[in-house]
Amino acid sequence: MRKYDLIIKRGTVVTASDAFKSDVAVKDGIIVALGQDITGDGANIIDAEGKYVFPGGIDVHTHLEMPFGGTVSSDDFETGTIAAACGGTTTIVDFAIQAKGQSLQQAAETWHKKADGKAVIDYGFHIAITDMNEDILNEMPRAIKNGYSSFKLFMTYDGLKVNDDVLLKALIMAKENGGLICVHAENYYIIDYLIKKFYKEGKIEPKYHAMSRPTVAEAEAVSRAIKIASFANAPLYIVHLSCKESLIELARAREQRLPVMAETCPQYLLLSEEKYEEPNFMGAKYVMSPPLRPKENLNSLWDGLAKGEIQAVSTDHCPFFLKGQKDLGLEFFGKIPNGAPGIETRMALMYSYGADMGKLSLQRFVEVTATNPAKIFGLYPSKGTIAVGSDADIVIFDPNVKKVITKSKLHENVDYTPYEGFEVTGYPVITILRGNIIVENGNFIGRKGFGKFLKRQAPILV
Ligand SMILES: [Zn+2]
Structure with a gap:
């Protein structure tokens, strides 16, 4: 059995061109496999049933x-x-x-x-x-x-x-x-x-x-x-x-x-x-x-x-x-x-x-x-998509959550939001950076300084 660090199960993976049911397997911060029923020894499993898996x-x-x-x-x-x-x-x-x-x-x-x-x-x-x-x-x-x-x-x-x-x-x-x-x-x-x-x-x-x-x-x-x-x-x-x-x-x-x-x-x-x-x-x-x-x-x-x-x-x-x-x-x-x-x-x-x-x-x-x-901005395809070989930067998004945006629930260091009172349907529930879960259900669990400086390449015109 292949070794993975993380497997996201049963979510709907969405890219700029596609939307499909798929598991996503991650090793050393990189997406290494997409497909049905991926299994792996000792991997951390996230159940994304009913949720979107966005870049x-x-x-x-x-x-x-x-x-x-x-x-x-x-x-x-x-x-x-x-x-x-x-x-x-x-x-x-x-x-x-x-x-x-x-x-x-x-x-x-x-x-x-x-x-x-x-x-x-x-x-x-x-x-x-x-x-x-x-x-x-x-x-x-x-x-x-x-x-x-x-x-x-x-x-x-x-x-x-x-x-x-x-x-x-x-x-x-x-x-x-x-x-x-x-x-x-x-x-x-x-x-x-x-x-x-x-x-x-x-x-x-x-x-x-x-x-x-x-x-x-x-x-x-x-x-x-x-x-x-x-x-x-x-x-x-x-x-x-x-x-x-x-x-x-x-x-x-x-x-x-x-x-x-x-x-x-x-x-x-x-x-x-x-x-x-x-x-x-x-x-x-x-x-x-x-x-x-x-x-x-x-x-x-x-x-x-x-x-x-x-x-x-x-x-x-x-x-x-x-x-x-x-x-x-x-x-x-x-x-x-x-x-x-x-x-x-x-x-x-x-x-x-x-x-x-x-x-x-x-x-x-x-x-x-x-x-x-x-x-x-010269980051593709290591960033910006869900594909084998890309960084495992992933958002598990629950399309059914309803929330009202209000300053007291946000983490921005400021005393207001211009969107106070805006109702939203759908919200990120898990944020993953290079294979590491850094936010879970609104709680930041990542680490100060974990962010990496990105040397960017020439633009791809779109
Ligand atoms: Zn500006």
């Missing part, structure tokens, strides 16, 4: 322990990855942000110090380039070789923003060396004009944050980034695409077979701008960029996701406490730290409101939460 979630947009606007996002690599694990996510790709004057290597090292020895799930880093010059440009090939195969450029935000010449050069350099450029696409000048105008007019409440960042500002930058990428003949990934106007630009580019890809986030699929009207400064909970949009955008985004125009769902998890952090902006929305939590709720929300409600097939749910993120 572990991959969240390629998180900000743990990130400095922003005079404060720091409140989940570190320990608390944030525990929350991720409890929500069925086994890999994140966070952003190492280059400080002015830093090399890319120094930026990466700064983030390694935050994560190494602390993360409980596997992780990689994109490098956000904020201070480009000839040396930095020439450093990109080495960064790619060292496993930081994607870079983010901000088209907006004072202190982070880069101009179009930087975007163009970075696109060409990334393309020639097997890297990928990601953009935060918003038009700086429209937003800067509106923020200053509202401030002068005494319009200081959280809702003016949203009004200062209209959809046209995003769509303009999306369109411009696509055109510059098409000139460079380089692949492009648009982070947190939030509205129909941008989706139209994306869909048109993809119709022309341009290698443009995009993610959206649960907040843009499930929440809309009315949230900013919550009294007593509670609108600050939703101050993020891009902001929540008018309701009519939500269905367009679901459609785009189902049809394959949008390739991935990440969270942009960037939590700040209402008390002591968000309230820095009590007197002016421009001082509210931008960001909201979501690392723990993504899988349950996307399953419940996507797959369970029939907006996404089961396979598509897996594709946008795990398989495509793994492909686009």
Whole structure:
């Protein structure tokens, strides 16, 4: 009899292309067999009858322990990855942000110090380039070789923003060396004009944050980034695409077979701008960029996701406490730290409101939460699927559990969730990382520092 460490029995295995009843056998952290009635001496057995066996979630947009606007996002690599694990996510790709004057290597090292020895799930880093010059440009090939195969450029935000010449050069350099450029696409000048105008007019409440960042500002930058990428003949990934106007630009580019890809986030699929009207400064909970949009955008985004125009769902998890952090902006929305939590709720929300409600097939749910993120960011096929030879990163998911999302039950280190009161059908019950059970029935039983840094390869275009 073969020796296995773990056998998951009788579950329904779901991949991006398939759903089938199968046992899954694991040895030394790797999936080594799929099939019926697998038996093995001394193996730990999980009975997954009536449950789904999904690839572990991959969240390629998180900000743990990130400095922003005079404060720091409140989940570190320990608390944030525990929350991720409890929500069925086994890999994140966070952003190492280059400080002015830093090399890319120094930026990466700064983030390694935050994560190494602390993360409980596997992780990689994109490098956000904020201070480009000839040396930095020439450093990109080495960064790619060292496993930081994607870079983010901000088209907006004072202190982070880069101009179009930087975007163009970075696109060409990334393309020639097997890297990928990601953009935060918003038009700086429209937003800067509106923020200053509202401030002068005494319009200081959280809702003016949203009004200062209209959809046209995003769509303009999306369109411009696509055109510059098409000139460079380089692949492009648009982070947190939030509205129909941008989706139209994306869909048109993809119709022309341009290698443009995009993610959206649960907040843009499930929440809309009315949230900013919550009294007593509670609108600050939703101050993020891009902001929540008018309701009519939500269905367009679901459609785009189902049809394959949008390739991935990440969270942009960037939590700040209402008390002591968000309230820095009590007197002016421009001082509210931008960001909201979501690392723990993504899988349950996307399953419940996507797959369970029939907006996404089961396979598509897996594709946008795990398989495509793994492909686009150079982790496939060791991550993002259930197949012989892949890492045994697995979520046992009970489609019949009903829960109401509430802050007190979540592990995110922050004092609210934007999804308070959301009912979900289906929830992860066991999370497995490289063959080790790290979460069981909502309890984290893994180990601090068990997460491994992932050197990532060139993107696979999807
Ligand atoms: Zn972000």
